[in-house]
Amino acid sequence: MTHFNSNLKNNPLNSRDDFVQALADLIDPVYQLMADEHTPGRVRISDSGSVYDEPRREVEGFLRTLWGIGPLCNTEARAQKYAKYYTPATAGILAGCDPSSPYYWGQLEDYDQLFVEMGSLATFLIMTQDFFYNKLDTKDQQNIYTWLDQINHHTIPKTNWLFFRVLVNSFFQRAGLVLPTDQPQADLQELDTYYLNDGWYFDGYNTQIDYYIPFGMQYYGVLYTALAADSNEKHVQLFAQRARQFGKTFKNWFAKNGTALPFGRSQTYRFAQSAFWAVSAYTNTTLDELTLGESKYLLTENMHQWFKLPIFTSDNFLSIGYGYPNLVFAEGYNAPGSPYWAMKNFIVLALPDDDPYWTTPKTAPEFPQKSVNPYAHMLLVRGDHDNELQAFTAGQHSHEHAHGDDKYEKYVYSTTFGFSVKKGNVLPKQGAYDNTLALSDTEYNFKTAFGYRDYQVHPDYVYSRWEPWEDVTVDNFIIPCYPWHIRIHVVNTGRTLNILEGSFSAPNGGQAISYPDKSGAIYTSAVGTVGIVDLSNQYSVELSEPEPNTNVLYPKTVLPLISGQLDPGKHILLTACLGDAHHTTNIEQPISAKLEGNTVHIKINNQVITVPLDELAH
Numbered sequence: 218m219t220h221f222n223s224n225l226k227n228n229p230l231n232s233r234d235d236f237v238q239a240l241a242d243l244i245d246p247v248y249q250l251m252a253d254e255h256t257p258g259r260v261r262i263s264d265s266g267s268v269y270d271e272p273r274r275e276v277e278g279f280l281r282t283l284w285g286i287g288p289l290c291n292t293e294a295r296a297q298k299y300a301k302y303y304t305p306a307t308a309g310i311l312a313g314c315d316p317s318s319p320y321y322w323g324q325l326e327d328y329d330q331l332f333v334e335m336g337s338l339a340t341f342l343i344m345t346q347d348f349f350y351n352k353l354d355t356k357d358q359q360n361i362y363t364w365l366d367q368i369n370h371h372t373i374p375k376t377n378w379l380f381f382r383v384l385v386n387s388f389f390q391r392a393g394l395v396l397p398t399d400q401p402q403a404d405l406q407e408l409d410t411y412y413l414n415d416g417w418y419f420d421g422y423n424t425q426i427d428y429y430i431p432f433g434m435q436y437y438g439v440l441y442t443a444l445a446a447d448s449n450e451k452h453v454q455l456f457a458q459r460a461r462q463f464g465k466t467f468k469n470w471f472a473k474n475g476t477a478l479p480f481g482r483s484q485t486y487r488f489a490q491s492a493f494w495a496v497s498a499y500t501n502t503t504l505d506e507l508t509l510g511e512s513k514y515l516l517t518e519n520m521h522q523w524f525k526l527p528i529f530t531s532d533n534f535l536s537i538g539y540g541y542p543n544l545v546f547a548e549g550y551n552a553p554g555s556p557y558w559a560m561k562n563f564i565v566l567a568l569p570d571d572d573p574y575w576t577t578p579k580t581a582p583e584f585p586q587k588s589v590n591p592y593a594h595m596l597l598v599r600g601d602h603d604n605e606l607q608a609f610t611a612g613q614h615s616h617e618h619a620h621g622d623d624k625y626e627k628y629v630y631s632t633t634f635g636f637s638v639k640k641g642n643v644l645p646k647q648g649a650y651d652n653t654l655a656l657s658d659t660e661y662n663f664k665t666a667f668g669y670r671d672y673q674v675h676p677d678y679v680y681s682r683w684e685p686w687e688d689v690t691v692d693n694f695i696i697p698c699y700p701w702h703i704r705i706h707v708v709n710t711g712r713t714l715n716i717l718e719g720s721f722s723a724p725n726g727g728q729a730i731s732y733p734d735k736s737g738a739i740y741t742s743a744v745g746t747v748g749i750v751d752l753s754n755q756y757s758v759e760l761s762e763p764e765p766n767t768n769v770l771y772p773k774t775v776l777p778l779i780s781g782q783l784d785p786g787k788h789i790l791l792t793a794c795l796g797d798a799h800h801t802t803n804i805e806q807p808i809s810a811k812l813e814g815n816t817v818h819i820k821i822n823n824q825v826i827t828v829p830l831d832e833l834a835h
Contacts, residue, residue, distance in 0.1 A: 222533045225524040230517040233566065233575050237299075239520070240285045240563045246533040247282055247557070248305055258309030258320050262534055263553035265544060269330040276322050278554025279309055280334035285560035287341035288499070288567035293348040307349055310338065311357055314364040322364060327372040330550070332381055335368055336437070337560075339384040343391060343444050344567060350392060362394050369397050376421030377429055379404045380437035390446030405452050408434070416463025417592035424614040425625070426593045427481025431470075431493040435463055436561060439496045457502055460493075464504030466590060467493060468515060468582055473603035475518025476632040479769050480608060481625060482618050483558075484539045485551050487528060491519035492561040498574050499564045509573075510580035517579060520562065528556075535559070539635075540770035546638040548618045587676070587697070594674050600699040605745075605798035606632045609695050609702070611672035611681035622667040627652040628679070628695050629702065633744050633798035634721040635770035637763060645717050649767035651776050652794070654693070654706060655717040656685055663717060673832070680832050688712060694830050696817060700746075700797035703810050703819055705830070706790040710783055716756070718779040720749040720794035722763065724771035729760055733807045738777040739795065746802040749777035752791035752810050756781030 228239050251260040259275035267274055286306045290296040296303040313322040325331055342350050342361070350358065366389075368382050383404050389396040411418045411434065413426075420429040438456035445453050470478045470490075477490040494516035497504060504512060527541045535556035536542035568574050584603045589596055594612035599605065608630045615621035620638040629652050630636050641647035643661045655663035664685045671682040678696040685691070688711030696703040704718070727742035732750065738758040739748035751758055761778040768774045779792060793808045809820045815833035819826040 218533075220531050220533065221527065222524075222529040228524065230520055231575075233568070233570060236563060236566055237289065239524075240289060240560070240566065242533075243535070243557075243560070244282045244285060244302065247278065248302065251279065251305065251309070256320060257305065257311075258313035258322065260554065263530075265537065265553060267552035267555075268549040269552070272323065273330050274552040274554060276313065276331060277334055277552055278557065279313075280331075280337050281554055281557035282306070282560055283337040283341040284558070285563035285566070287337070287344045288564050291344040291567045296345065296348060306341070310341075310361070311353075314360040315357075316360070325367045325371060328374060329371065332368050332371070332373050332378060335365055336381040336384050339365065339381070339388045340440065340444065342388050343384075346388075346391060362389070362392075365389075366396075369400055374421060375407060377433035377437065379408055380433070380441075383408075383441060384437065384444065387441065387444050387446050408438075412459070413592045415466060415592070416459045416461070417466070419592075422615070424612065425481075426613060427615075427625075428483060428486070428490055429481075431463075431467055432486065432489045432558075432561060435460055435467075435493050436496050439493070439500050439502055440564070442502070443500045457500070460497055460502050461505050463493070464497065464512065465506040466588075468507060468511075469584060469588055469590065469597050470606070470608075471515055471519065472599075472606045472632045473581055473584065475515070475520075475522045476604075476606075477519055478606055478608050478630055478632055479539065479635050480610075480630045481613075482548055482615060482621070483551075484624075484769065485537050485547060485556050486558040487535075487539070487556060488520045488523040489559040489561050491516045492559075492564070495562045495565045499567055507582060508580060509577050511582040513574065513577055514579040514581055516562065516565075541772055543766050543769070543772075545640060545766045546620055546769055550618075589674055589676055591674065594672065596674050596676070596679050596697065598697045598699050601633075601798045601800065605699075605796075607697065607699065607702075607796065609674075609679045609697055611669055611674065611679050611693075611695075614668050622665055623653075626666045626669075628693070628704065629697075629721075629796075631721060631796055631798070634723055634747065634796055635768050637722055637767040637774070637776075638769070640764045640767055645761060645778065645780070646763050648717070649722065649763035649774075649776065650717050650719040650778070651722040651763075651768070651774075652719060654691065654704075655719075656689070656691075657715045658686070658712050660715060663715075675831070677828050678830065680830070686712065689714070692832065694817070694832070696819065696826075696828050698819060698821060698824075698826050700795055700800070700802065701808060701821055702794050702796075703752075703817065704790070704792040704794060705810075705812060705817060706788075706792075707833075708783060708788045708790065709786075710788070711785055713785060714783045716779070716781050716783060716790075718749070718790070718792055719761075720777040721747040721796040722768050722771075722774040722776040723747045725762070725773040725775050727775065730801070730804075732804055736807070737793075737804075739802070739804065740775050740777060741801045742775070745798040745800055746795060747775075747777055747797075748795035748802070748804075749779055750793040750795075750808055751779050752793055752808070753789075
């Protein structure tokens with residue numbers, strides 16, 4: 218037995234057999250544990266809590282594996298070949314849907330977590346219908362129908378959850394079962410109201426555009442094009458059209474090395490970041506301005522990057538966390554089985570053995586050096602030969618889930634340096650204030666942005682207005698000039714404020730490097746160089762050490778940090794922040810920036826950059 222699922226690091230993910238082996242490595246520990254516990258349809262992976270109870274956590278851990286096992290066993294021959302998984306999977310379904318079984322999944326309630334898990338079950342039932350459901354006796358068929366039909370008689374959130382009811386009712390239609398006549402169209406029409414343009418949706422809230430668009434809204438929409446009972450239903454064509462448009466801009470959320478942007482909630486689903494590329498391949502959806510080889514590259518390289526990271530427990534289970542096991546940054550709905558949502562990538566296993574996908578060479582796509590995504594409110598900037606992606610953003614907001622301010626409202630997010638979440642607001646080290654400005658009117662309890670009064674993403678900079686107190690306004694101007702970016706904060710305050718401002722954080726174990734004067738703090742690490750410079754020469758700079766387990770990629774970090782105090786009145790803070798991925802930066806002369814009227818003049822070495830700031834002209 219290997220530990221920490223180390224075999225996955227060497228899987229080339231080229232052939233179908235490679236994908237089968239990867240799936241086996243991921244789910245073997247789950248199915249072995251379920252067998253050892255003698256609990257069909259349930260698996261207790263660990264003991265951390267969630268907003269839903271332990272029985273639901275156990276069911277979730279089982280049902281999420283069906284995202285992989287359904288495609289693996291989508292023909293009778295394949296089901297026989299992979300009986301090791303198909304047999305306990307179907308036994309678990311029958312036990313879970315049987316009200317007389319001790320393993321029954323139960324009567325559900327409004328907003329029940331198990332409505333989410335019905336998506337994988339409905340997909341499995343459609344893919345295996347001819348040789349599984351259709352061959353069951355009437356009692357077992359009725360049990361499955363009755364358990365699933367609960368979703369038609371309860372309230373569910375008006376978010377991506379509506380797609381789970383769409384998938385359930387698609388199975389009912391295919392199987393000739395009774396369903397509410399108007400429900401499928403009502404759900405599809407409601408989902409249409411979340412659509413923005415160019416393939417982009419929002420997920421229930423129009424300030425939340427995150428990975429629930431690719432691995433949720435788009436994934437289920439594309440899946441529907443293949444699983445819908447009526448191939449002429451108008452959304453089959455509509456969802457395919459939206460997917461074709463989506464790919465060309467969603468690719469810009471990936472670095473050339475396959476790493477996807479860490480941003481938003483549900484990051485514990487990890488390589489589900491690339492699930493859109495998998496489902497578009499399964500459905501043979503041609504993507505605008507992307508070849509099949511480029512789509513395949515984004516899927517497999519993203520999975521390679523994840524398999525290299527310490528994301529597994531010693532007994533080979535996926536852990537809650539991101540770049541390592543970490544409960545600090547998790548949401549309340551992250552349970553021990555939740556990370557198996559990433560099995561959605563294995564939808565490609567439903568392709569025939571001789572499908573051209575398996576022999577199509579992988580090709581890296583071309584990426585724009587700078588681009589604006591108006592739907593995600595992002596200015597995307599690349600460096601290090603496209604192997605570093607930095608997303609400068611303003612205007613996203615998530616109020617329901619843990620660390621929404623850190624996951625959506627920092628100035629910039631990086632594929633190399635990640636971002637950090639707070640352990641607390643009392644002390645600077647608890648706040649881990651990378652890529653944000655933190656303010657306090659005492660010595661403790663610092664605030665960071667949580668909702669902007671105004672914002673605008675321009676081709677050359679990002680503007681935002683923050684009003685942390687009724688007598689304080691902060692106008693932020695963030696100007697990328699990779700590997701640096703300049704921050705200008707125009708602060709009008711009616712009270713004395715303590716300030717903290719952080720640059721990128723980087724893993725510990727590196728060393729400080731010199732800056733030409735005392736206004737800068739620079740640190741080089743195993744993954745690159747980070748730093749901060751007080752261009753106003755008014756405040757203190759240091760290399761601080763945040764609390765462990767605050768950064769999503771690295772358990773311990775060093776954070777270049779500015780600190781100081783502002784008296785009541787107007788202040789203009791000028792800061793330069795460095796995030797030079799995979800390089801040790803040689804800084805020969807000080808960086809400078811000067812604000813004249815509404816124009817900032819930036820000098821980095823011998824390069825001069827001039828950027829007009831529209832909002833200062835008013």
